[in-house]
Amino acid sequence: MAMLAIKGGRPVRNTPFHSWPVFDRREEQALLKVLRSGKWWRFAFGQGVELAEPEKGDRSQVVLFQEAFARRHGCRYGIAAVNGTATLDMGIRAMDWDIGDEIIIPAYTYVASSTCVLQNNLVPIFVDVEPDTYNIDPSRIEAAITRRTRAVMVVHFGGQPADMDRIMKLARKHHLAVIEDAAHAHGCEWRKKKAGSFGLFSSFSFQSAKNMTSGEGGILCTNDRTLAVECDSLLWSGRHVGRPWYEFHRLGWNNRLTEFQAAILNVQLQRLSAQTRRREERGRYLTRLLKEFKGIRPLVHDPRTTRHGYHIYMFRYDEPALGVPRKTFIEALAAEGVPAFGGYTFPLYKNPMYLQKRFINGAFPLGTRYHADVDYAAFESQCPVSERACRSEAVWLNQNLFLGSRSDMEDVAAAIEKVLRHRHELLR
Numbered sequence: 001m002a003m004l005a006i007k008g009g010r011p012v013r014n015t016p017f018h019s020w021p022v023f024d025r026r027e028e029q030a031l032l033k034v035l036r037s038g039k040w041w042r043f044a045f046g047q048g049v050e051l052a053e054p055e056k057g058d059r060s061q062v063v064l065f066q067e068a069f070a071r072r073h074g075c076r077y078g079i080a081a082v083n084g085t086a087t088l089d090m091g092i093r094a095m096d097w098d099i100g101d102e103i104i105i106p107a108y109t110y111v112a113s114s115t116c117v118l119q120n121n122l123v124p125i126f127v128d129v130e131p132d133t134y135n136i137d138p139s140r141i142e143a144a145i146t147r148r149t150r151a152v153m154v155v156h157f158g159g160q161p162a163d164m165d166r167i168m169k170l171a172r173k174h175h176l177a178v179i180e181d182a183a184h185a186h187g188c189e190w191r192k193k194k195a196g197s198f199g200l201f202s203s204f205s206f207q208s209a210k211n212m213t214s215g216e217g218g219i220l221c222t223n224d225r226t227l228a229v230e231c232d233s234l235l236w237s238g239r240h241v242g243r244p245w246y247e248f249h250r251l252g253w254n255n256r257l258t259e260f261q262a263a264i265l266n267v268q269l270q271r272l273s274a275q276t277r278r279r280e281e282r283g284r285y286l287t288r289l290l291k292e293f294k295g296i297r298p299l300v301h302d303p304r305t306t307r308h309g310y311h312i313y314m315f316r317y318d319e320p321a322l323g324v325p326r327k328t329f330i331e332a333l334a335a336e337g338v339p340a341f342g343g344y345t346f347p348l349y350k351n352p353m354y355l356q357k358r359f360i361n362g363a364f365p366l367g368t369r370y371h372a373d374v375d376y377a378a379f380e381s382q383c384p385v386s387e388r389a390c391r392s393e394a395v396w397l398n399q400n401l402f403l404g405s406r407s408d409m410e411d412v413a414a415a416i417e418k419v420l421r422h423r424h425e426l427l428r
């Protein structure tokens with residue numbers, strides 16, 4: 001008789017894991033308050049960066065959120081926007097770098113880390129990630145620097161900060177800006193300093209799967225006042241604080257968050273510390289449970305990561321040694337009641353957009369004189385870790401699992417152990 005649930009056996013677990021998003025009457029009341037106020041948008045321009053005029057009455061939820069979130073993340077300024085793609089784009093746009101300047105980014109990341117580069121007529125140059133953390137590998141950055149490089153973007157992948165000791169040192173040495181894509185890193189810390197407070201600016205996402213959410217949303221955080229003022233202007237279609245309403249000083253956009261979203265986020269922020277501590281405790285516990293499993297190796301929790309967000313819990317699946325395709329393993333795990341995911345199917349540079357260089361107006365090189373010969377397929381040979389992670393190695397578990405009990409972690413471990421032990425059934 002088959003043991004595995006996918007072959008007709010009894011599953012390890014029949015109950016769902018912790019639900020997401022988390023909300024209660026506080027969100028309901030906050031939303032109703034905004035609804036009844038009739039003030040559904042961030043009603044005063046310039047607030048949060050510098051006050052255009054003294055405030056009257058209730059403060060905007062967006063402004064309150066910008067201040068509170070930025071402060072919690074070690075930054076003086078926060079500019080909230082429609083999503084984390086927009087905040088990355090805004091920060092880069094505000095820098096006015098030249099056409100064809102290069103930004104170094106990790107090969108293992110979501111597309112938004114690179115669209116913000118291309119949108120601004122800059123060229124993304126991919127660097128591989130570390131095998132133990134899937135964060136950008138500092139030892140490979142120097143080889144990618146050219147005289148056109150302006151910045152290194154780190155992605156604090158899955159909620160674990162990149163190696164900010166080495167990255168900040170490299171950036172200082174080569175006079176490069178550091179951009180932190182912190183879409184996964186709410187409340188995270190590197191050596192007790194908040195992820196998002198190291199670089200020129202950072203960008204967080206509040207899209208529905210993220211560790212804090214308002215359905216969609218994002219925020220740019222910075223300690224650079226000039227950058228903050230520029231981004232605030234970009235968000236208001238290019239207006240300037242203190243100047244007339246119909247005066248536009250640069251090519252901006254309307255990327256503004258609504259008061260409804262900010263009202264939700266103000267409540268979600270109150271939960272962030274407790275939820276982050278819980279995810280971290282559960283993540284560490286699961287790692288201890290998986291320690292002895294042959295063919296499974298959790299990513300390493302660097303001791304300098306003093307707060308890990310476990311936005312994604314990742315372990316490495318040794319497909320060649322186990323002899324079962326990762327896809328089949330994940331399907332068997334799902335049948336046992338544990339939802340898992342293989343993550344990105346190939347490194348970012350292998351997407352058709354890159355291979356065919358179909359960027360703005362269907363073209364490349366976006367007016368640069370230098371990059372006609374860039375062949376994104378050629379990054380394959382430089383990025384073996386990202387290639388392997390995508391092809392067969394990475395297995396992702398979502399953050400909401402880590403809001404549950406310790407016994408949930410024991411179920412996850414039991415399901416993995418069971419599928420490994422009976423994997424011969426999958427080969428029949």
Ligand SMILES: Cc1ncc(COP(=O)(O)O)c(C=O)c1O
Binds near residue numbers: 083085086112
């Ligand atoms: C690494 C990374 N950067 C940026 C983003 C973009 O955020 P948003 O979906 O809010 O635009 C995401 C979203 O999934 C992401 O995973």
